[in-house]
Amino acid sequence: MAGGKQTPRQKMINLMYLVFIAMLALNMSKEVLSAFGLMNEKLEASNVDATTRNEAFLSGLAEKAKENEKQYGQLKQNADQVKALADDLNGYLASLKAEMLKGVENPKDYEVMDKGDFLDNKFFTGDKVSKDGEAFLAKIAAFRDGVAKIVPNVATSVKAKFATTPVKNRDGVPVDWLNYHYQGFPMVASLTKLTQLQADVKTTESEVLAQMLQGNLASQVSMTNYQAIVVLDKNAYFQGENVTGKVVLGRYDENIKPTSFNGPGKIENGQAVINMTAGAVGEQTIAGQFTFMENGENVPLKFAGKYVVVPRPNSATISADKMNSVYRGVENPMTISFAGVSDNNVTVSAPGLRKGSKPGQYMWNVTGLSGTSAMVNVTAKLPDGKTVSDKKPFNIREIPRPAPTLRGMSGSGKGNKNDLASSTVKVEFPDFVFDVQTTVQSFELYVPGNAAIVVSGDRFSDAAKKAIAKATRGDVITIMNIKTKLVGAPGYNMRGSSSFSWEVQ
Template structure:
C-alpha cells in the first residue's frame, strides 16, 4: 500500500482496508476484556467453593484434636494460625477489589467488562512518578507480610517444604524483567497501565492462591498427625512376666515387648538392668535373678533407628519376690487393659496353688475356657474400671481372696483402608472409583471384623459429601470425576459396626488421602 503512484480507486481500497483492520482490532479488544471478566467470575466462584472446602477440612482437624489432643493438638495449633493469616490477607485483597470497582456502575447486577478498559484508578492510587505511592507501598507490604508469616509458621516441618516453596514463588514481590530485558518493579510489571478488569482478575487469582495454599496445609497437617501416631516414639514398652510374684532364689522369667510387635520389629539394641538381652520374634527374652524378698524394678531401653536418628523407648516394670503364696497373679493374654467389643483372653493363677483350687469371677460376660483360662467380654460393663475377684483354697483348708482392677477401654479408632493401603495412596480416578472402603486396626492386637456403614468424601473445590455404605455412589463418583491430576481427595470419618456385636459404636476413622495421578 506504500510507494508508487496509486489510482483514486486503489487509494479508496487501501483506506477501506485500514478501516477494516482498525475495526477488527477494536472488536478483539472488547472480546479480550469480556474474556477477563468471565475469567474473574470463574475465579470468584472457585474461591467460594475453596472456602467451603477449607472450612470442612479445618472442622475435621478441630474435631480430631478434640478427640485426640495428643495426636492432633499441634497440627490444630498450626491450622489456627494459618486460618487467621489467610483470612486477614484474603480480606485485604477483597478491599483492593472493592476500591477498583466502587465507582463503576453495574449493569443488571454485573460489571460492564467491555467498559473497564482503563486502569486510571490503580495508576493514580498505587504509583507516584517512577515509584510507589503510599498505597502502593502498603500493597507490597501486605503481600510480603503474608509470605513471611506463612513461611515462619511452616518452617522446620519437612511435610510443608513444598508449600513454603509455593508460597515464596506465588507471592514474591521482587523486581521483574519484561520480555525486552527491562527491569521493572513488581507492581509496575503486573498492574501499571493494565485495564481495570485485568487487574481485578489478577487479584481474584491471588485470592485463589491463598485458598489453595490453605487447603494444602490442612491436608498435610492431617496426614502429618496420622503419620506421627504411627511413629516408634509413640510406642510404649510392656513388661510381661510369666508370673508377678516369685519365691526367693527363683529366676524371674518373662518377656519385654512393645505395644505392637512382630518379627519385623527389630530394635538396634535392647538393654535391661544394665545388661543386653537377645531378641526372638520381636520379643526381648528376659532372664534375671529374682533377688531378695521385696519389690524390684526392671529398667532398660529399646533403641530404634528412625529417619537416621536413634529413638529410645524406655522399659519400665517391677516385680515382687515373696516368701510364700499371698496374692493372685492375673495377666491379660494380649494386653494389660481389656477392651469392649471383643473377648479378652485372661489367665488367672494363684502362686503355689493348683488351678483346680482357684476360681475367679468378674462383671460382664466371664467364661472359663480351660485350667486358669478365661474369656472376658466387658462390652456391657459401665465405667472405665472393672475388677476380677479370685479365690484360692490354700493348704490346710484356709482360703485367700484377691481382687485386681483393670482399665476398661474402647476399641481404638480405625484407619481408612483402600486397595490394601492405609493413611494414603495414589493412582488414577478409576482406581479410586472402583475401590471398596474398609477400615483397619494396625496397632490393635485383636482380630476385629467390621462392616463399613458410611464415610465422608472431600474433593478439592467441592463441599464434603457423606456417602452411605462402603462404595462410592453416583453423587460420589460425579464428585471424584471433577478432580484433576495432582488433587488430593480425602476419605474421612469412616463409620463401621462390629460384626457379631450389635449396638457397639466404633469411633470414626482417621483420614485417607488419595493423590490423583
C-alpha cells in the first residue's frame, strides 16, 4: 500500500520483516563454524606432538650438557631461555582460551560459538584497545623480541612471523593488527586463531633450537641412542633359501667401526653383512651385539630382528580394489600378485585386462564381455626357475540404476515452478563404489492437465517451460523416462532411471 497510511498491524509486519532480514544476515553458516572447530582440534593435536618433540629435543641437549659442559653449557642456557619465553606466551594463550570457553557448556559444540562478544569486550573499549588488549600485544612482543635477542640469526624470521604492525584490509586501508585479527569474529574463529598462534610458538621454538645446534646435534648424540636395524634383502624366504641382508645402525657411517661384533655374519665397512641358510617355516630371529669404544669405555649395542620363512608358493593373490565383482562400463582397478615372487616374474591374462603404471596394478574393462563371469589367469616364475599357475573367477555386474536429481534433491522435491523450469536434470548413483560421469540425453515431462512432453538434453525446452507455467499450487509435476549416456563408454547402454516428482508450492 505504497503512498497510503499504514495500519499498526502493517507497521508491525514491516518491522518483523526487517528484523528477520537482519537475523539472516547475521546468521553464520553452521558448517563454517564446525569447520573452524575441526581445524582447531587438528591444531591442538599438532601442538601436543610439537611439545613432545621439543621436550625430547631439550632432554637430549640436557644429557649432552652433562657430558660436556664446555661444549654444550651455553647452548643449554640459551635453549632454556627460549623455552621459558615460549612457555610464558603459550600459557597465557591457554588461559585466555580457557576463559573464553568458560561459559560454553560443551566445548565441542562449535555451532553455538557464533558470537564475538568475549574478545570484543576483553580487547577493546569502544574504538580503542583495552588494557587486556595491550597485555596481549605485550606478551607477543616479549616472546618475539626475547627470541630475536637470544638467537640473532633468526631475528628477521621471528619478527616477521610475530609482527603486530597495522595490516591493510581488502580495500588497501591500514587497520590495527589487533582489530584486523580479533575484532568482530565468531568465538570459534578467534579460538582457532589463538590455537594457530600457539602452533606458531611451538614451531618457532623447534626452528630456533635446531638453528642453535646448527644441524649437528643429531650427529653428536651418544652411541647408546642409536638404533641397530636389521635390513634383509626381503622379509619372506623359501624353505632352504639363503637369507641375505645386513645389520646397520640408524645413522649409517662407514667411519664408525665397532671394536667387536657378535652375530650371524662379518663386519664390512661399518656394517654386518649376513649370509646364512633360512631355518624352518615360520618366524625366525636374528640377534647379536656391536661393541663400540666411547670415552675410553666399551659401549655394547644389541640388535635383534625377525624374518619369516614361508613355504614355496602354489597360489596367487588376486583381488579387486573396489570389491569382489567387476562392472561393465567402467575401468575396474585390480591388484594381482604372487606371494614371494617379484612383479616382473608374474604373468596375468584375462580378456580386457591391461597392466597399470605400478607393480601389481591392473585395469580391467569387461564392457565388451558377454555372460555373468570372467576368469583371471596368473602364472609365476619362482627364483629356482619353476613355474606355478592359479586362476580366479569374478562376477560381472551392470552399473546400478541411476536416480534423478534436481537442485540437489534426489527422487522428489518441492518449490515454486520457476525454480523447476530453470533447473538442470541430472542423475546420480547412490552408494556405487565408482565415480561415474553421465550426460542426460532426453527425458519426458508430465504436467497435470497437459500431454507428456519429450525433452532433448538436460534442460527444459520452451514447450516444457510453457507447460510448467500452467501448473498451480499443489500440482505434482513428474519427470520420467530419463535416458543417459555414460561418459567414456559410448558402447554401454545405461539402465533407465526412476522418475522425479516436483510438488508446486
